[in-house]
Amino acid sequence: MGFKEFCFKKSLWLFHFGGASCNNCDIEILACLTPRFDVERFGMQLVGSIRHADVLLVNGSINQKDKVRLLELYRQAPKPILVVAIGACGCTGGIFAESNVFAGPVDKIIPVDAYVPGCPPKPEAIIAGIVKLLNKKPAKQKTA
Amino acid sequence: MSKIIPIGPYHPLQEEPELFKLYCEGEIVKDIKWETGYNHRGIEKLSESKTFDQVFFLVERVCGICSTSHPFAFANCMEEIGEVEIPDRAKYIRSIIGELERIHSHMLWFGLAGHFIGYNTVFMWVWKYREPVLDLFEMITGNRNSYAMFKIGGVRRDIENNKIGKIKETLDLIRKKTDMLIGAVMDDPVIHARTKGVGILTKDDIINYGAVGPTARASDVAIDVRHDNPYAAYPLVNWKIITAKEGDVFAKVEVRLLEILESVSIIDQCLEGLKKEKEGEIETKVKAIPEGIGTGRAEAPRGEVFHFVKTNGSNYPERHKIRAPSYVNIATFKKSCIGQTISDATISLAAVDPCYCCTERLASVYDKDTGTKVFGGEELIKNSQQKTREIQKTILRNEH
Structure with a gap:
């Protein structure tokens, strides 16, 4: 096992990027941290800077103003990084x-x-999605 | 010489993207500017391409936290145009959903406010007791947020009488836990020290800035659409407007916590009303919406939501204008944050419960004389890039 694979075995640290969303996914991500769901039992926590993160959570449709900033964040992120698209808007653009x-x-x-x-x-769905990432090899990284 | 402290756009403090610039001298905030647009989705334009039934699902996604108030206002608006009278059972159900939403939204805000002043215990506590409310939503509507309950002429789903017991049980729990929170938090000397006298908005400020909702009510301005322009079941039940005098952050906490109890009491009365109505009578059939203009208002957890729709006899709105409460409330930052220390500015910013996804607007510049559009976002970027290239050229030329 290489060092990078070792890093993705446990305790993923998450950074949350809220695009142009309706705020629903944002509060559901916060709800994951609270006592009923308590994502910290997997050693996961939200961190304040992308430079500390293993996982980038992106929710909301991305508008023109966000796009530039999302690319910049991705460029600053330590590689390899796992990216999770949350919600209908993150996956396809939704409504x-x-x-x-x-x-x-x-x-x-x-x-x-x-x-x-x-x-x-x-x-529950968000937790299930993120837990599946444990031990996963990140997708081929774009060198931006 | 003032230093600029940026908060945002993607800041761990906020779950939504927005940018505040605090202009500080030492510890004191001298001026504040904010920049939005990170959350713009073009909803008013999208709305024109959807049928009236589809618009409900769209306006629900203006804001996820107050996802009933926008359909509420839109339904009020369309029913004004079509002159539709809805059955009493539908009125009660609408009010129940609206008030449940107020409870969960105020709890959410209170938790976040606790988090902002460093009381993570409050955050965890309140969000724990918020979950039973979301469970109720799941039972009634099938989803934790975005309920899809509203339609022109009534509601989509009934609250069957056999569910009333379960709802009452949860309400009792919420009442008990809110009392506990009021006891535990409102008597805490540290919370008093952090929130009393912070971010004061006087009655005149509220009137001058046109603030609405709990922000206004905490400064002794008794403004509430449910009372001023009654809709749904609010004229049928007994309730009072909660106000406080001080206008500081503590008053806002107080107003919101007491409003939770008031909402519980409204729901209780609505459930009694439901028992008297016949099950299943939840909508008036509406055939077509005539040509006309209408306005609809509803009291969201954050204040007044205003919708304006112009119809042309077809199945689509010709123009749909939305004004959300945060749009007027965030202007009060100019008053509440200036003169505070940086550490107090955060809680003052959070005190109005700003919701940026409601507030987003797109800015474009028009020529004053000809009325033609001068610059959109892309043109501005292109313009800026061109300037850089010109500067590069001049520098290169000078070097050679």
């Missing part, structure tokens, strides 16, 4: 896909490792 400011679903912008569909996905 906002026809919008005039929509700049493409997340996987058109950066490579995505896991998709958690739902509007909004239940905290």
